[in-house]
Amino acid sequence: MKTGLKQLIVILFTITGVFGNFMYGQKVPIKNIVLVHGAFVDGSGWEAIYKELVKKGYHVSVTQQTLLSYEEDVKQVNRIIDQQDGPCILVGHSYGGAIITTVGNNPKVAGLVYLAAHAPDEGESEADNGKKYPSEYQSLIKGNDGFDYINPSNFPTDFAGNVAKEKADFMAVSQTPTQDSVFHAIIHNPAWKSKPVWYMVAKADKIINPDLERFYAKRANSKKTIEIAGASHCVFMTHPKEAAELILEAAHESK
Template structure:
């Protein structure tokens, strides 16, 4: 004996509407964010992101690379916000090293949907990366503070301390072409950190000599970030392990909103 299911017209309409709404919500929650903004750290410029840029562009992402001066934290945040404002929709904001402090502030921009920290600082309200570095001392001793208020890394030590794993020729070039950074930028006090209200992801470079890996782990734990740890990776993990870093950015872009 077959049972015939019948629906009254009002109930059928409600069912169709409910299915439409649930499907629409699911679509919105799983929609991939296609805009990515890459923020460089101290002593380097945006060109170090080229490997990750190439991977993401091939995957169909719209990738922007910031070029800020490293002369003033506030000005660097403004420069990054200028690029964020140019995006045609929500974006994933990625920061390396000192760039992490920048995205911690610039990440409050309404267009930022998520934060990806790559061996980066993620200070809390009232903290600075300089003070946090004293709590978790790094391995390197090659920082030189100029009398003009600009810091740089001893070029002879740069390949080992900053660019471990990068080819010798490339690391030497990075050493002699490094961008001096204003010491005051490292002492900027963070206010209203974006990671408290927005989802975050974190790449821990397990052999980092510039930022203590335990400080990176503390940042990630405190922000409740999704974390990957990369064995043997130096501070230049974004250059030496572009696939791992790019994959985490892709994961961030696909996360349910």
Template sequence: MKNISKNIIRITMAVGIAFAALFTPSVAHAQQAAPVKNIVLVHGAFVDGSGWKPVYEILVSKGYHVSVVQQPLTSFDADLTAVKRVLDLQNGPCILVGHSYGGGLITEAGNDPHVVGLVYIAAHAPDKGESEADNGKRMPSAYKSLQKPANGFDYIDPAQFPADFAGDLPKKEAEFMANAQMPTADQVFHAIIQNPAWRTKPSWYMVAKADRIINPDLERMYAKRAGSHTVEIEGASHSVFLSHPADVARLIIEAATGSSK
């Protein structure tokens, strides 16, 4: 009887160990798959972070913690520092989103350990050794309204801004953007990317099919090269973040969900 009892104990222990081995990886996986709830939004050239408000409101209403970077557009290094400063405030993993020139910033800043996914909204996504200015020459954009004064801070001719930058927005809103634009240091467009985060982290890309600021074919090239999950928005101007906030928010949520798997 004693031998039988010992055998039962041994069998019971073996079964317990087997169950522990079976379910422990699942528990660990469940911990790793916690949903990403932090979103960091980075604006592009000639605008500021307030343009993200419609996207911000949608994301916040769905329970996300959203931070908006207000980089000064005075130099690439200063702008990158502003992004990193906000990333340092995150209390967990985050999705980093960039529009236009902001794409170059998230390409470098995305190496931060807080960042688990990148979202490009009609944005540049240069590779190592590239600049957005040089890439723009490969596939020229449609607009001709860029002004380059002697002080080194570029701007878009306000009279042509609505058609070139915001062609799918109401006229009054586009005119306000034109006259509230932030002159941007020309040097930021020539910054050379050193360590593109999209090579090691998952990315999502939104192509604005009627973009006059960045050639949509260049956007497609960026997305294909990075292996991004890609969506294209019919009739969308460069201001797609304002004209199609629901689509933008949906892509960001897809990234937040996908990066948690």
């Protein structure tokens, strides 16, 4: 059989298989995952989850938004989503949850995963929601220049509980100061009202009240909510396997 004819047959079988899946409603697992970090940190915290997902054959993108303004962070994350070659699962931690609540409206986003993250409703901000469910930590420092950061002396216990001490100490001194205004951004057209949601609650979170996390999950009709006992705000770093499993479930169940 000539090479050209062989190639044509392969193409026809491929097209037939894809068309068959479409016609009979079979779900093709989503292979693109976009990870969105929160305030005071950068994308490097996703390394363990990244490795878990790549090991399973997924294409993983890690955002590096600047934390200078909510609007710019939304644009930067949208830019990464637009680069995907198909549908994706969007994952947010902490303030990253507020970002994915808006960016999740991108047509390429098939599902949302919140890991100890904010999920405000129409007209809400994460700062106002935090007042309704006060958090435990008292180490936030607001600079005269409009940037916030966490007192490095308290960072390991307040933000990075259960992270190895050497790593937590480094995170404390290398944290990214975050423009205070991002926490007061008002959310419009929250994506969780139209996209499926999965949620992970960190039961020992000092940055976001675990009851607020539970409230977010319930209000968004989370398809699955898991609670991690003893987990700090850095649950995405301390429990990468559990987080990756939740993300994989979202990838398999989203359309």
